[in-house]
Amino acid sequence: MLAKRYEAVALYLSVPLMFYLAFSKLNLWFLILPALFLLSSLRSLRGWLLIGFLSFFSSLFWIRIAMVDYGGVFPPVAYSLIALLSLVLALYQFGLTYLLWRFLRHNLLLLPFLWVGSEILRSLFPYGGFPWLLVGENLVDFPLLKYYLSAGGVYLGSLTLWFLALLPRLMGDRRKMGTALLILMLPLPFTDTARRAVPPLKIAVVQPAVPEEVKLKEEEFYAYLPRYWEVMDQVLKEKPEVVFLPESAFPFTANYLYSEGGKLLDYSEKAVVVTGLVDVRFEGGKAKPYNSVFVIHRRRVVDFYDKVRLLPFGEFVPFPF
Known part of the structure; x- marks a missing residue:
């Protein structure tokens, strides 16, 4: 037993x-x-x-x-x-x-x-x-x-x-x-086991590792930006075709991309920039934030995607809590 x-x-x-x-x-x-x-x-x-x-x-x-x-x-x-x-x-x-x-x-x-x-x-x-x-x-x-x-x-x-x-x-x-x-x-x-030949693509992945406590304080986050630009300048010397940045990468939202993200738009002249940004939209008279990824090329947003599966208690609070 x-x-x-x-x-x-x-x-x-x-x-x-x-x-x-x-x-x-x-x-x-x-x-x-x-x-x-x-x-x-x-x-x-x-x-x-x-x-x-x-x-x-x-x-x-x-x-x-x-x-x-x-x-x-x-x-x-x-x-x-x-x-x-x-x-x-x-x-x-x-x-x-x-x-x-x-x-x-x-x-x-x-x-x-x-x-x-x-x-x-x-x-x-x-x-x-x-x-x-x-x-x-x-x-x-x-x-x-x-x-x-x-x-x-x-x-x-x-x-x-x-x-x-x-x-x-x-x-x-x-x-x-x-x-x-x-x-x-x-x-x-x-099943598809074929290996197709694809043209080579030179990419760069930038992870500035901004501490989360800095991201939560707007002034400190803005003060962190020069370090971002230093890294981006070094990366672009290697002439990548695409540069990937993390989610919620910048202190400004997508709504202010063209007013506060001028430097980022400048970089998009040299390479396609894929970056995460918080996007605030007004739906039904209420502001609703989205955790989104944007594709920026030649100073234009050419595509975007909203994160659909959010982290419970991290990105949203489930009912009835």
């Missing part, structure tokens, strides 16, 4: 750890397979929810930087909010998947489809969706299998990794094993 309890604890801790490491900067992507394999052995809603909560909480704990270090939120409050967000995501991804799987009598061949369905759902709802930590993201680093992404994107990637993880469990059933292999082979005709 005691041995089974230790075994359960080991499972509840090892699976979240492998999930975390697979998505972490350590890039141990291959750990997603044993994580899914072990998860599929568990027949407990409480176990799935616990693993889901720990997996999301460990991977999203970095949000505390925006909340505590830069937002001044009381740490226990910040950690509680991250825990609540992790719980909601665990209910969506792990809880809903398991409940449907249990209803379908734990059919292993259906589990990957249920998981991907939950991924799609949480990518859309609530608050515009939260498509982070999708299992298929790990397929990018898999030799050869990464080409599956060209056939169906990240969700096909999730489906592929799930079936690969389940293959050892299906070895005792020839029919189910054959079905799983057939499903894995179906996307092959639609």
